[in-house]
Amino acid sequence: MKRDYYDVLGVQRDADLQQIKKAYRKLAREHHPDVNQHDLECEEKFKEATEAYEVLCDPDKRRLYDAYGHDGLRGGAGGAGGYGFDGFPGVSDLFENLFGSFGGGPYGSGGPFAAAQPTGPARGDDLAIEVELTLEEAAFGVEKEISFRAQATCPDCEGAGTTDPSSVETCTECHGAGRVRTVRRTMLGQFIQTGPCPMCSGQGIVVKSPCKECRGTGRVVAERKLSVQIPAGVDAGQRIRVSGRGGAGERGARGGDLYVRVRVEPHELFERRGNDILYDVRLTMVQAALGATLTIPTLDGETEVEFPPGTQPGEIKVLRGKGVPHLNGHGRGDQEILVNVLIPHDLDEQHRQILRDFDDAVSAEQYDAKPEGVLNKLRNLFNG
Ligand SMILES: [Zn+2]
Numbered sequence: 409m410k411r412d413y414y415d416v417l418g419v420q421r422d423a424d425l426q427q428i429k430k431a432y433r434k435l436a437r438e439h440h441p442d443v444n445q446h447d448l449e450c451e452e453k454f455k456e457a458t459e460a461y462e463v464l465c466d467p468d469k470r471r472l473y474d475a476y477g478h479d480g481l482r483g484g485a486g487g488a489g490g491y492g493f494d495g496f497p498g499v500s501d502l503f504e505n506l507f508g509s510f511g512g513g514p515y516g517s518g519g520p521f522a523a524a525q526p527t528g529p530a531r532g533d534d535l536a537i538e539v540e541l542t543l544e545e546a547a548f549g550v551e552k553e554i555s556f557r558a559q560a561t562c563p564d565c566e567g568a569g570t571t572d573p574s575s576v577e578t579c580t581e582c583h584g585a586g587r588v589r590t591v592r593r594t595m596l597g598q599f600i601q602t603g604p605c606p607m608c609s610g611q612g613i614v615v616k617s618p619c620k621e622c623r624g625t626g627r628v629v630a631e632r633k634l635s636v637q638i639p640a641g642v643d644a645g646q647r648i649r650v651s652g653r654g655g656a657g658e659r660g661a662r663g664g665d666l667y668v669r670v671r672v673e674p675h676e677l678f679e680r681r682g683n684d685i686l687y688d689v690r691l692t693m694v695q696a697a698l699g700a701t702l703t704i705p706t707l708d709g710e711t712e713v714e715f716p717p718g719t720q721p722g723e724i725k726v727l728r729g730k731g732v733p734h735l736n737g738h739g740r741g742d743q744e745i746l747v748n749v750l751i752p753h754d755l756d757e758q759h760r761q762i763l764r765d766f767d768d769a770v771s772a773e774q775y776d777a778k779p780e781g782v783l784n785k786l787r788n789l790f791n792g
């Protein structure tokens with residue numbers, strides 16, 4: 409018997425989204441398979457909690473579950489409640505980032521409902537899509553409209569596989585189970601085999617008048633549009649899993665997952681390293697020697713930055729908290745400003761004379777760079 413989802417998460421039936429999320433995170437941390445390696449009980453608990461969470465934090469699925477229990481969520485054979493919903497909207501999207509990839513793991517192919525419908529209509533395909541972001545979009549998050557061609561819920565029958573619900577009948581051969589037992593007598597004795605029902609192809613139901621548009625599958629290939637919430641702090645190469653938004657499943661079965669891989673366009677001013685932003689500033693020789701206040705671009709707009717007299721090439725000025733927000737929502741990286749000093753060229757005689765006079769007046773110690781040379785600074789910057 410499947411346990412009640414509210415019991416699994418240990419929340420009240422009227423729990424709000426925050427309470428459900430909190431309960432799930434706590435359980436997920438306790439039972440996550442990466443933490444409890446080879447502990448099958450933990451793995452089961454983790455799957456159970458994830459399944460409960462995916463249902464309870466989605467208003468549509470929660471309504472179905474409240475009304476029909478576990479049967480309401482079963483595609484196909486599970487009764488009227490199981491028809492017609494378009495997969496699972498982005499529920500466990502961010503958990504890939506929190507816990508590392510689930511791909512191929514205990515939670516991998518098939519999804520949490522694979523076990524609940526061993527013989528029902530086929531689940532949708534997983535899909536991968538690339539999305540290109542600016543550095544700012546990746547830093548602060550953005551809602552991206554993406555379009556792609558994939559299996560979609562049939563518009564004519566809304567995924568039910570027929571426009572006439574009364575033509576859906578429980579298979580008389582297997583009585584809805586989708587599997588049949590055959591008894592084979594041999595010289596060695598009697599063998600009982602269980603296999604997919606040949607009459608309904610293991611689906612438990614027979615559709616007498618299938619939808620013409622989708623030939624009863626409940627899905628058609630179509631141009632799909634989807635709005636994806638990109639979380640603040642994502643970086644190039646990361647994937648965002650949008651649960652259930654891949655290819656539509658057959659006749660209301662769970663959709664596949666959509667994996668949105670992030671690409672980031674090069675920025676004309678900034679370079680990103682982890683959560684830090686690198687920026688080169690150029691001071692003239694005179695600004696570096698006398699000190700200057702310059703307007704510096706940051707991810708948040710321009711800001712005034714003071715460079716003290718005697719600023720050296722290779723010095724790094726750090727603007728705390730001006731980098732990319734951390735993906736977990738806590739804090740931000742820094743902006744590091746690398747100082748470059750410009751030496752004038754094409755000097756005329758008057759300029760040269762001023763510099764010669766200056767050189768006569770200044771002593772060698774005044775050129776002592778404060779702590780360390782440019783090379784050390786650079787080494788620290790790129791190895792630190
Ligand atoms: Zn159809």
Ligand SMILES: [Zn+2]
Nearest residue numbers: 579582605608
């Ligand atoms: Zn059957």
